[in-house]
Amino acid sequence: MSSRKLLAVCSGGGHLIELLRLTPAFEGYSVVLASTAPEAPEGQAIARYYRLTDSNATQKLRLLRTAWQTAAVVFRERPDVVLSTGAAPGLLALVWARLRCDKLVWIDSIANPEKMSLSGRIARHLTPHCYTQWPHLQRSAGVQYLGSLIPLNLEPGA
Amino acid sequence: MIFLTVGTQLPFDRLVATVDAYCAAHPGEEVFGQIGDGRYQPENFAAVPFLSATQCRSQFRRAELVIAHVGIGSIFTALEFAKPIVMMARLAQHSEHRDNHQEQTLRYFSRLQHCYPINDADQLADALVQARQHPEQRETVSRFAPETTLNALRKVLA
Incomplete structure (x- = not known):
């Protein structure tokens, strides 16, 4: 039996x-990575790497190109799980993945300590698996606290 | 050697000029910069626009300390190699980013030991003096997220 596939974007x-x-935490999955970095990161057990066009909400044409590229990756790879840590390219991948009813996971960047990112606020409408790294932000509707990606207590008052 | 990095997405001329002014006043200081494709060209230290991920990690490893924008990549890599990090936030009013989330992030991360917020060349000089005072107390941080966070994600992916 082939292992399940996780697409990280x-x-x-x-x-x-x-x-x-x-x-x-991806153990047991065959991992495919899509990102805007010029090359695949070194020393990672990754089955395939796709390079995406970098874009954000203010760059409409580039956003369209990223949308097209992420659709191609999602439909070609047919992953069981799509996971993203942001930003726009990851959100676009989740939008396409939702059409295929995969498990979708959004982990908002630790760079958003006072409010979920714009992409994260959209992602929580796409999936029940929408997470923040800041305990005080799980008050936002549809967002749960996963834990931090670094072992440091940066909470207010800590 | 001090490693200056402004990240891969946007230039940050105000920080590059601040470090250049500091170097002009401290001729003995050795700085190497990754400064993006901004307009300001430093006269008092060597710099390149971009480095590959591998080259960038090796500069972090070599450096005595790091000066950076408030990028998560820069902060995490500095923590991983136990290097003090001096940070200036990109501000929207100078068109250095789309919004002021780097200021928020800096407020949280400057609670850590060995993370120093600055706004100008005088504060940079003070931060470097402070950062050099207790080099023996620094702890390295694992390359991976804390086990509690990884276990929470394993449950989501199961």
Whole structure:
């Protein structure tokens, strides 16, 4: 029996560094990664790497290109799970994945300590598995606290 | 050697100029910068626009301390290599980012030991003096998320 497939999608830079901190939890899955970094990260057990166009909500044409690319990856790979740590490219992948009823997981970046990111606020309408790394943000509707990606107590008053 | 990094997405001329002014006043200081494709070209230290992820990690490893924008990639990598990190937040009013979330993130991360917020060359000079005072107390942080967070995600993915 072939192993289940997890598609991880995120922007490059910090979003990718956050995502790579989660890889031990992907055990048992065949992992496909799509990101905006020029090359696949070194030393990772990744079946395939897709490079995406970087875009954000203010870049309409680039956003369309990213939308097209993420659709191609989602429909070609047919993953069981799609997981993202942000931002726009990950959200677009979740939108396409929702059409195929996969399990969708959104983990909002630790860079949003006072409010869920714009993508995260949309993602919570796409999936029950929408998480924050800040305990005080789980008050937002549809958002749960997963834990932090670094072992440091940065909570207010800590 | 001090490693300056502004990340891969946007230039950050105000930080590059601040470090350049500091180097002009401290000729003995050795700085190497990854400064993006901004307009400001430093005269008092060596710099390149971009580095590969591998090259960037090796600069972090070599550096005595790090000066950076408030990027999660920069903060996590500095923590992983136990390097003090001096940070300036990108501000929307200078068109350095879309919003001021780096200011929020900096408020949280400056609660950590060895994370120093700055706004100008004087504060940079003070931060570097402070950062150099207790080099022996630094602890490294694992490459991976804490086990409690990984277990929470394993349950979601099961």
